Amino acid sequence: MNGEVREADQVWPGESLLWFLRERLGLPGAKNACEQGECGSCSIYLEGNLVCACLVLAGQAQDSDIITVEGLAEPGALHPIQAAFLETGAVQCGFCTPGLIVATHDLLRRNSEPSDAQIKEALAGNLCRCTGYAKIIAAVHLAAGRLVLAP
Amino acid sequence: MIEARPLPTRQRPVAQSAITGGIGESVKRPEGVLKVSGDFPYSSDLWAEGMLWGSTLRSPHPYARIRAIDTTQAAAMPGVHSVLTHADLPGRKVYGLEIADQPVLAFDCVRYQGEAVALVAAEHPEQARRAAAKVRVDYEVLEPLSDPELAISGEGPSLHEGGNILRRLRIEHGDQNARAEVVVSGEYVIGMQDQAPLGPESGLAVPDGEGGVDLYIATQWLHVDRDQLAAVLALPPERVRLTLAGVGGAFGGREDLSMQAHACLLALRTGRPVKIVYGRQESFVGHVHRHPGRLRYEHGADRNGRLVYVKASIVLDGGAYASSSTAVISNACSFASGPYAVPNATIEGWVVYTNNPPCGAMRGFGSVQNCFAHEAQMDKLAQALGLDPVELRLRNAFQTGDTLVTGQPLEGPIPVAELLQRVLSMPLPETADASRRDLRELPGGVSNTTHGEGVRRGVGYAAGFKNVGYSEGFPDYSTARVTLRVVEGRAQAEVHTASAEVGQGLVTIQGQIAHTELGVSQVVVLNADTRVGSGGSSSASRQTYITGGAVKTACEAVRQRVLEMARSELGDQAGSGENWRLADDSLIDTSGRTVIDLVTLLGDEVVSEEREYRPRPTEPLDERGQGKAHLQLAFAAHRAVVDVDVELGLVHVVELATAQDVGKAINPLAVEGQLEGGAAQGLGLAIMEQVLVKDGKIMNPSFTDYLIPTILDMPPVRMEVLELGDPRSPYGLKGVGEPPAISSGPAVLAAIRAATGREVSHVPVRPDDLLDL
Ligand code: FES
Ligand code: FES
Numbered sequence: 045m046n047g048e049v050r051e052a053d054q055v056w057p058g059e060s061l062l063w064f065l066r067e068r069l070g071l072p073g074a075k076n077a078c079e080q081g082e083c084g085s086c087s088i089y090l091e092g093n094l095v096c097a098c099l100v101l102a103g104q105a106q107d108s109d110i111i112t113v114e115g116l117a118e119p120g121a122l123h124p125i126q127a128a129f130l131e132t133g134a135v136q137c138g139f140c141t142p143g144l145i146v147a148t149h150d151l152l153r154r155n156s157e158p159s160d161a162q163i164k165e166a167l168a169g170n171l172c173r174c175t176g177y178a179k180i181i182a183a184v185h186l187a188a189g190r191l192v193l194a195p
Numbered sequence: 196m197i198e199a200r201p202l203p204t205r206q207r208p209v210a211q212s213a214i215t216g217g218i219g220e221s222v223k224r225p226e227g228v229l230k231v232s233g234d235f236p237y238s239s240d241l242w243a244e245g246m247l248w249g250s251t252l253r254s255p256h257p258y259a260r261i262r263a264i265d266t267t268q269a270a271a272m273p274g275v276h277s278v279l280t281h282a283d284l285p286g287r288k289v290y291g292l293e294i295a296d297q298p299v300l301a302f303d304c305v306r307y308q309g310e311a312v313a314l315v316a317a318e319h320p321e322q323a324r325r326a327a328a329k330v331r332v333d334y335e336v337l338e339p340l341s342d343p344e345l346a347i348s349g350e351g352p353s354l355h356e357g358g359n360i361l362r363r364l365r366i367e368h369g370d371q372n373a374r375a376e377v378v379v380s381g382e383y384v385i386g387m388q389d390q391a392p393l394g395p396e397s398g399l400a401v402p403d404g405e406g407g408v409d410l411y412i413a414t415q416w417l418h419v420d421r422d423q424l425a426a427v428l429a430l431p432p433e434r435v436r437l438t439l440a441g442v443g444g445a446f447g448g449r450e451d452l453s454m455q456a457h458a459c460l461l462a463l464r465t466g467r468p469v470k471i472v473y474g475r476q477e478s479f480v481g482h483v484h485r486h487p488g489r490l491r492y493e494h495g496a497d498r499n500g501r502l503v504y505v506k507a508s509i510v511l512d513g514g515a516y517a518s519s520s521t522a523v524i525s526n527a528c529s530f531a532s533g534p535y536a537v538p539n540a541t542i543e544g545w546v547v548y549t550n551n552p553p554c555g556a557m558r559g560f561g562s563v564q565n566c567f568a569h570e571a572q573m574d575k576l577a578q579a580l581g582l583d584p585v586e587l588r589l590r591n592a593f594q595t596g597d598t599l600v601t602g603q604p605l606e607g608p609i610p611v612a613e614l615l616q617r618v619l620s621m622p623l624p625e626t627a628d629a630s631r632r633d634l635r636e637l638p639g640g641v642s643n644t645t646h647g648e649g650v651r652r653g654v655g656y657a658a659g660f661k662n663v664g665y666s667e668g669f670p671d672y673s674t675a676r677v678t679l680r681v682v683e684g685r686a687q688a689e690v691h692t693a694s695a696e697v698g699q700g701l702v703t704i705q706g707q708i709a710h711t712e713l714g715v716s717q718v719v720v721l722n723a724d725t726r727v728g729s730g731g732s733s734s735a736s737r738q739t740y741i742t743g744g745a746v747k748t749a750c751e752a753v754r755q756r757v758l759e760m761a762r763s764e765l766g767d768q769a770g771s772g773e774n775w776r777l778a779d780d781s782l783i784d785t786s787g788r789t790v791i792d793l794v795t796l797l798g799d800e801v802v803s804e805e806r807e808y809r810p811r812p813t814e815p816l817d818e819r820g821q822g823k824a825h826l827q828l829a830f831a832a833h834r835a836v837v838d839v840d841v842e843l844g845l846v847h848v849v850e851l852a853t854a855q856d857v858g859k860a861i862n863p864l865a866v867e868g869q870l871e872g873g874a875a876q877g878l879g880l881a882i883m884e885q886v887l888v889k890d891g892k893i894m895n896p897s898f899t900d901y902l903i904p905t906i907l908d909m910p911p912v913r914m915e916v917l918e919l920g921d922p923r924s925p926y927g928l929k930g931v932g933e934p935p936a937i938s939s940g941p942a943v944l945a946a947i948r949a950a951t952g953r954e955v956s957h958v959p960v961r962p963d964d965l966l967d968l
Contacts, residue, residue, distance in 0.1 A: 056319060059321075075393070075394075076395065077393040080898065082475075082898035113232065113233035114207070122232065129231050130223060130231050131223065133221070136699065138698065139394045161635045163906075168906055171898065173876075174444055174698050176868075177875070178911060178912060179867070
């Protein structure tokens with residue numbers, strides 16, 4: 045769990061990994077916009093794969109490596125993707141933001157200089173109701189540029 | 196002096212970053228660092244030791260009498276601490292923004308599917324849900340009234356005392372018998388739109404152990420929540436303290452109470468903190484929607500394309516409870532003829548009760564439904580006259596000195612023609628050979644439904660407007676407390692209001708104003724709560740104007756006191772103190788010389804002032820629908836370029852372009868965000884978003900079936916922002932948030948009509964509407 049081992053007892057078998065992270069581990073960075081796999085606000089890494097935490101049962105994540113938005117940067121610092129979202133105005137209410145940042149992280153490790161069309165395809169599973177997405181695309185480009193310079 | 200009240204959360208304590216600039220600068224949002232790192236405490240993130248989870252049992256029926264409720268079995272379920280019904284309510288059993296007609300928990304009957312009937316608090320949310328399912332409600336199911344026209348006719352059941360017509364409004368402007376050479380008419384049906392903020396309704400109520408309660412909540416208006424809660428809880432308002440938790444978007448959907456009263460009731464009953472978080476399906480019945488409507492229009496013009504009259508009949512479905520319906524219909528009628536000068540008009544509006552989901556505020560507030568209709572009519576009229584659609588609009592565009600159909604004169608810059616000309620003259624996107632385009636840019640996208648065959652391009656235009664601030668004499672004001680003091684060796688300004696940051700950037704703007712007015716580089720905006728006077732709602736595009744005005748006024752009072760302090764301490768050098776100003780953390784004289792720095796001047800002194808700001812009052816509409824009912828008017832124009840696959844009825848919006856007068860852009864980056872985000876919601880209503888209601892039941896309460904635009908659906912937005920300055924408002928600003936959501940959708944419809952040659956009159960446009968199905 046972001047580099048630490050975390051345990052919880054008496055977990056109800058029906059609990060989603062999202063709820064487990066948010067409510068049992070006190071890590072509410074992954075968001076609960078739909079809890080039905082449609083919005084991407086709960087995007088996290090599970091064993092290095094981008095997943096919707098709301099679609100995974102907590103029990104399925106036993107002994108797995110998990111990285112959430114809280115674990116992307118060193119404490120007190122921002123990851124270049126986080127800084128880019130902030131600077132370009134890609135954050136309004138911000139409820140979509142943690143999921144988008146993790147999904148962008150996943151995109152940029154696979155494709156360091158994505159085109160607009162590639163960004164749109166990669167982020168098509170992440171809903172944002174506030175921004176109209178233009179500044180999110182700008183943020184991905186800005187972050188990509190900086191990461192290429194300083195990987 | 197007041198310190199910020201922390202939110203109950205386990206998130207890492209990260210400080211907000213400083214507000215680094217004044218008005219007119221694209222200052223970054225101070226809470227942005229928290230938002231990108233996952234540490235911003237949204238209302239669904241809250242946590243308190245020993246907290247319980249609340250769950251709500253809701254009616255499966257749109258209309259039913261309640262014969263009996265039995266909670267025995269539910270109360271015996273594992274983990275359950277409390278089960279509540281209407282019989283347990285300590286105070287007022289109903290609430291509402293304008294008319295208190297909505298039960299906190301249903302008694303006697305339920306009037307919509309999803310109405311709250313019983314509450315459970317349990318250790319785990321699943322225990323609470325299972326127990327709620329064990330509450331036995333004996334319903335006598337009744338035939339729902341689902342047709343608004345039937346509600347008007349007076350047939351069918353009367354859902355509330357006083358009948359089903361919630362408000363009827365008639366506007367008579369000019370000659371009621373005017374005739375014209377060219378006449379076009381049409382009927383337009385607008386579907387129900389959901390605000391779909393990503394953050395679900397949620398919050399945490401914490402009992403104070405002395406009978407009072409603290410509620411940490413995502414809302415648009417803390418004080419109106421508080422006042423409704425105090426009545427329901429039978430507590431004096433000062434024992435119901437509200438603090439704003441992080442708000443994951445609002446768009447009108449958080450004006451009414453949702454889980455607020457329920458969480459407080461459970462917390463007070465159990466003596467434990469209670470958290471309630473709706474799932475997405477519950478959210479669809481947990482907040483009001485944008486009114487669906489049927490609008491019938493007739494436009495008359497002379498041969499030169501001058502409007503002679505507009506007749507409109509507007510029927511909005513208010514659903515089961517009043518919410519803000521009476522104000523929505525007022526807007527729908529006031530702006531029914533669009534931003535055009537029309538000498539004669541007859542506008543009839545109805546908003547009615549039905550057993551459909553309750554409707555109320557959503558961005559655009561009554562001006563969205565009518566814009567689809569009046570803009571379709573303008574295009575029809577242009578066609579009948581053989582005129583270019585933009586040319587027809589230019590000939591009739593509002594100018595300063597014209598009047599609304601309500602008789603209200605238009606003052607200050609009224610740039611309708613200029614906005615239209617701006618969007619007209621922006622370059623059009625290239626019309627690349629469709630067969631060579633990337634799949635992702637074609638209708639149907641990666642579904643691979645066309646490689647360009649059957650794809651037609653269309654371009655459409657629309658203009659729209661609405662008011663900023665409250666209308667019809669509803670008191671509009673906001674309160675701000677501004678404090679200046681020395682903190683850790685630096686002068687610091689602190690701004691405290693009860694006005695809700697919902698994502699629009701209000702916190703930043705409050706800080707920018709203090710930065711400019713007090714010349715202080717360190718500005719902190721306290722979290723909003725009810726320890727300061729009301730800020731009014733974050734709606735009607737009003738906060739930058741009204742709360743901005745309050746912050747400015749409070750800063751001026753603080754500045755006045757600082758200058759007085761300086762004059763008495765330093766002695767007034769030949770009266771020059773009159774012209775001293777605050778800048779760069781110092782007092783500066785007219786020659787730009789530093790008189791004294793603020794840290795030295797203030798010492799231990801804390802200068803704190805609370806002020807209310809009230810814009811000029813508005814008046815109610817009279818029986819002929821006449822009156823100066825609106826404060827400020829804000830205008831925008833849009834152009835849409837679409838590609839339509841005419842064989843499958845699929846639409847891809849290629850580009851949106853807009854021009855909007857914002858008076859003065861207090862934060863240009865935030866303005867852009869409003870223009871882009873609002874356009875996306877307009878596009879959504881135009882081509883994809885509709886809450887489908889059948890016999891009073893919502894058929895698509897999920898993001899699987901209720902579609903909001905994704906990044907693939909949303910094109911780039913070309914924009915020009917005009918800053919023409921309103922002489923009456925603070926800094927000349929105009930409200931920004933709503934106009935982008937008004938004419939964007941109608942422009943998309945116009946473009947679809949241009950591409951297909953079809954008279955599309957249903958919003959959202961469905962593939963069936965574009966095919967012969
Ligand atoms: S909360 Fe998991 S996809 Fe929406
Ligand atoms: S910023 Fe609000 S949902 Fe994206």
